[in-house]
Amino acid sequence: MSDSQMPDIIYTKVDEAPELASASFLPIIQRFARAAGVSVDTRDISLAGRIIAAFPERLTEAQRQDDDLAALGQLVKKPDANVIKLPNISASAPQLDAAIKELQGQGYDLPDYPYKPATDEERDIQKRYDAIKGSAVNPVLREGNSDRRAADAVKKFAQANPHSMGKWESDSKTRVATMGRNDFRSNEVSTTLSDAQAGKAKIVHVAPDGTETVLKEGVDLPAGTVVDATFMSAKALDAFLEREIEASKNEGVLFSLHMKATMMKVSDPIIFGHAVRAYLKPVFEEHGEKLAELGVNPNSGLGTLLNKVKDEPQIIADIDACMAERPPMYMVDSSKGITNLHVPSDVIIDASMPALIRAGGKGWGPDDAKHDTNCVIPDSSYAGVYDETIKYFKETGALDPATAGAVQNIGLMAQKAEEYGSHPTTFEIPKDGTVKMYAANGDLLHEHKVEAGDIWRAASARRAPIEDWVKLAIERQKAEGCEAIFWLDEDRAHDAELIKFVKPILEREGVTDRFKIMSPEKATRQTLETIRKGENSIAITGNVLRDYLTDLFPILELGTSAKMLSIVKLMNGGGLFETGAGGTAPKHVQDLVATNHLRWDSLGEFCALAESLKFMADQKNNEKARLLGLAAEKATQGVLDNDRSPQRKPGQPDNRHSHYWFGRYWAEALAAQTEDADLAAEFAPLAKSLAENEEKIVSEMIEAQGTKVDLGGYFHPDPEKTAAVMRPSPTLNAIID
Numbered sequence: 039m040s041d042s043q044m045p046d047i048i049y050t051k052v053d054e055a056p057e058l059a060s061a062s063f064l065p066i067i068q069r070f071a072r073a074a075g076v077s078v079d080t081r082d083i084s085l086a087g088r089i090i091a092a093f094p095e096r097l098t099e100a101q102r103q104d105d106d107l108a109a110l111g112q113l114v115k116k117p118d119a120n121v122i123k124l125p126n127i128s129a130s131a132p133q134l135d136a137a138i139k140e141l142q143g144q145g146y147d148l149p150d151y152p153y154k155p156a157t158d159e160e161r162d163i164q165k166r167y168d169a170i171k172g173s174a175v176n177p178v179l180r181e182g183n184s185d186r187r188a189a190d191a192v193k194k195f196a197q198a199n200p201h202s203m204g205k206w207e208s209d210s211k212t213r214v215a216t217m218g219r220n221d222f223r224s225n226e227v228s229t230t231l232s233d234a235q236a237g238k239a240k241i242v243h244v245a246p247d248g249t250e251t252v253l254k255e256g257v258d259l260p261a262g263t264v265v266d267a268t269f270m271s272a273k274a275l276d277a278f279l280e281r282e283i284e285a286s287k288n289e290g291v292l293f294s295l296h297m298k299a300t301m302m303k304v305s306d307p308i309i310f311g312h313a314v315r316a317y318l319k320p321v322f323e324e325h326g327e328k329l330a331e332l333g334v335n336p337n338s339g340l341g342t343l344l345n346k347v348k349d350e351p352q353i354i355a356d357i358d359a360c361m362a363e364r365p366p367m368y369m370v371d372s373s374k375g376i377t378n379l380h381v382p383s384d385v386i387i388d389a390s391m392p393a394l395i396r397a398g399g400k401g402w403g404p405d406d407a408k409h410d411t412n413c414v415i416p417d418s419s420y421a422g423v424y425d426e427t428i429k430y431f432k433e434t435g436a437l438d439p440a441t442a443g444a445v446q447n448i449g450l451m452a453q454k455a456e457e458y459g460s461h462p463t464t465f466e467i468p469k470d471g472t473v474k475m476y477a478a479n480g481d482l483l484h485e486h487k488v489e490a491g492d493i494w495r496a497a498s499a500r501r502a503p504i505e506d507w508v509k510l511a512i513e514r515q516k517a518e519g520c521e522a523i524f525w526l527d528e529d530r531a532h533d534a535e536l537i538k539f540v541k542p543i544l545e546r547e548g549v550t551d552r553f554k555i556m557s558p559e560k561a562t563r564q565t566l567e568t569i570r571k572g573e574n575s576i577a578i579t580g581n582v583l584r585d586y587l588t589d590l591f592p593i594l595e596l597g598t599s600a601k602m603l604s605i606v607k608l609m610n611g612g613g614l615f616e617t618g619a620g621g622t623a624p625k626h627v628q629d630l631v632a633t634n635h636l637r638w639d640s641l642g643e644f645c646a647l648a649e650s651l652k653f654m655a656d657q658k659n660n661e662k663a664r665l666l667g668l669a670a671e672k673a674t675q676g677v678l679d680n681d682r683s684p685q686r687k688p689g690q691p692d693n694r695h696s697h698y699w700f701g702r703y704w705a706e707a708l709a710a711q712t713e714d715a716d717l718a719a720e721f722a723p724l725a726k727s728l729a730e731n732e733e734k735i736v737s738e739m740i741e742a743q744g745t746k747v748d749l750g751g752y753f754h755p756d757p758e759k760t761a762a763v764m765r766p767s768p769t770l771n772a773i774i775d
């Protein structure tokens with residue numbers, strides 16, 4: 039893809055609910071943009087698209103696809119980048135398998151994922167698939183730090199139309215359980231690289247007999263990089279899980295495990311596997327060999343395990359007996375018997391913990407009823423945030439979204455910062471020994487004594503992103519004038535290194551008095567007290583808390599994180615506009631297929647679109663783009679003011695209706711503006727015909743609902759079938775096309 043072929047704005051092609059929404063919304067965007075001389079085109083970062091792009095040699099000419107993610111990864115390092123990024127699937131092993139199966143069924147000659155590669159060819163296949171697994175997209179595109187907040191209009195709307203909140207009882211038994219010892223938090227060591235230490239670092243394992251094995255070399259670490267290393271003890275983890283399973287039973291609460299197997303794609307599936315083993319301990323003790331023979335990998339979850347033992351009645355009976363003895367599990371879908379431990383990516387902490395907290399500390403149990411829950415978050419680095427939130431609500435009752443202030447976030451994210459960039463340097467330790475990390479000049483940076491099975495990792499944050507992050511925080515605080523807190527714990531090794539960057543910059547800029555630096559636990563309480571008073575707070579955090587808090591606070595304040603404005607100011611001058619802060623809402627797709635109703639709210643897309651257009655206006659000195667962007671803001675306001683957002687139930691207006699209304703308000707705003715007469719003239723007739731045909735369009739859309747639909751695929755749906763489903767109004771289509 040050469041630069042001259044690059045559209046002004048790239049709208050990413052993704053998966054699941056947001057991609058369905060695009061089938062309806064993108065034609066509208068393109069129609070409007072074209073009229074203003076702005077080109078908007080897609081690039082495919084979907085899971086299926088990335089799989090197809092990885093195996094060109096096995097596919098026909100017609101099946102082949104370019105590696106759009108790689109091209110976008112280059113683009114975001116250039117000043118002219120302008121990308122609207124929708125949420126995409128971060129695939130766990132079972133999701134990757136399912137996507138491969140679907141593509142094979144569509145005639146793509148793709149290899150199965152080799153779980154036990156034996157040949158070079160299989161190892162190569164595994165490597166290509168591993169690069170697609172987990173959060174493989176966001177870290178590539180996020181060449182900047184994160185600025186997430188609710189637009190003013192969105193926050194005001196939420197206050198005027200507060201969502202329902204579960205009640206918090208002071209005697210709720212819901213709590214957070216975390217290791218606190220021998221975990222990543224407590225074993226962390228950190229240092230900032232000197233000029234002499236910069237270069238390619240090396241990580242080695244030294245066995246007790248002195249044998250050295252290189253775990254990784256060529257880890258590129260420039261001067262000024264904060265480099266951490268830590269490990270979680272497998273033995274401590276197992277003891278902790280066993281204790282908490284027992285405790286959940288004794289306390290009469292649900293057992294739940296919350297983690298991020300997508301972003302933390304190496305460490306967290308392993309921890310998840312420990313939990314599967316712990317929960318089914320008697321089964322693994324009794325049938326360990328047979329399970330191994332059947333190819334059971336606990337890291338893939340109970341769902342895959344049950345599938346593999348389906349012809350083994352004794353094992354199934356023993357699993358049933360064991361589960362009957364265990365504390366009831368927190369369920370992903372109690373009606374279908376899908377437990378917390380079925381699929382590692384089904385319970386993703388940033389969304390799951392806030393949903394439970396919003397519900398007053400209740401999770402769904404196997405009996406299809408809500409119960410108090412033991413929220414097991416093994417590593418203690420960030421568990422304290424949820425622990426403190428839960429304690430606070432137990433003391434004070436639920437938050438009132440009608441009066442609560444807002445929490446914005448400035449997150450250190452660029453260039454694979456911190457834990458979220460750590461998977462290439464995360465290892466499940468094969469045998470007892472010592473892990474040593476050496477700088478390019480031979481200095482020993484870090485060293486840990488480890489045991490077989492421990493999970494060791496190194497993470498880093500580079501100087502330029504850290505400085506950019508502090509600068510962004512200063513700008514944001516200036517713009518808002520409200521409380522601003524660096525969520526950094528001076529008693530944590532990594533955070534202490536970061537504080538050494540933060541303080542001098544604040545001093546140099548003369549703004550020290552405008553900022554607080556607090557541990558995540560203290561900052562949680564302080565922030566909750568602030569927003570309870572109706573005031574605002576800016577949370578300036580590292581990468582993980584950026585992710586966690588931009589679901590936690592929006593889900594409490596707005597009911598969902600889908601409505602967030604999520605801006606990534608790329609460090610080389612471009613713009614990346616993420617839509618919302620949440621995910622791909624797989625459940626919404628099931629609902630659409632069953633009833634032809636799509637609950638997905640595109641408010642995040644509306645906000646991102648307006649920002650992207652305004653950014654383009656500055657970027658390319660294009661006044662028409664600015665007017666288009668300002669009008670898009672008015673259209674968003676119109677959707678909110680007139681209550682045109684999707685409703686939840688089949689038969690009610692859904693995602694597609696909201697796009698009609700957005701388009702109509704957008705056209706009306708463009709027709710009404712007086713700065714550009716040509717644009718006004720262009721959009722006046724469109725606005726008129728959208729208004730005149732309202733009844734017809736709305737009824738065509740409602741009539742389409744209520745039946746099953748066929749998209750021709752889940753991960754790789756048929757574009758024509760999808761368009762037919764998502765554009766059900768011939769009248770609207772005729773106006774737009």
Ligand SMILES: NC(=O)C1=CN([C@@H]2O[C@H](COP(=O)(O)OP(=O)(O)OC[C@H]3O[C@@H](n4cnc5c(N)ncnc54)[C@H](OP(=O)(O)O)[C@@H]3O)[C@@H](O)[C@H]2O)C=CC1
Nearest residue numbers: 125126127128300386389600620621622623624637638639
């Ligand atoms: N930026 C990205 O690319 C991200 C990708 N993901 C990926 O998404 C997938 C699913 O993740 P999961 O943790 O289940 O989170 P999701 O955000 O997809 O789903 C959680 C719930 O959030 C609500 N929700 C989310 N978005 C919307 C929306 N636009 N409109 C209305 N409701 C919405 C829905 O429930 P309710 O209304 O009842 O709360 C939904 O069931 C995973 O593959 C994950 O990796 C996840 C986060 C970010």
Ligand SMILES: O=C(O)CCC(=O)C(=O)O
Nearest residue numbers: 128173176300301585619
């Ligand atoms: O990339 C992912 O897997 C999830 C990202 C996410 O949850 C976020 O950025 O908020």
Ligand SMILES: [Mg+2]
Nearest residue numbers: 388585589619
């Ligand atoms: Mg998130």
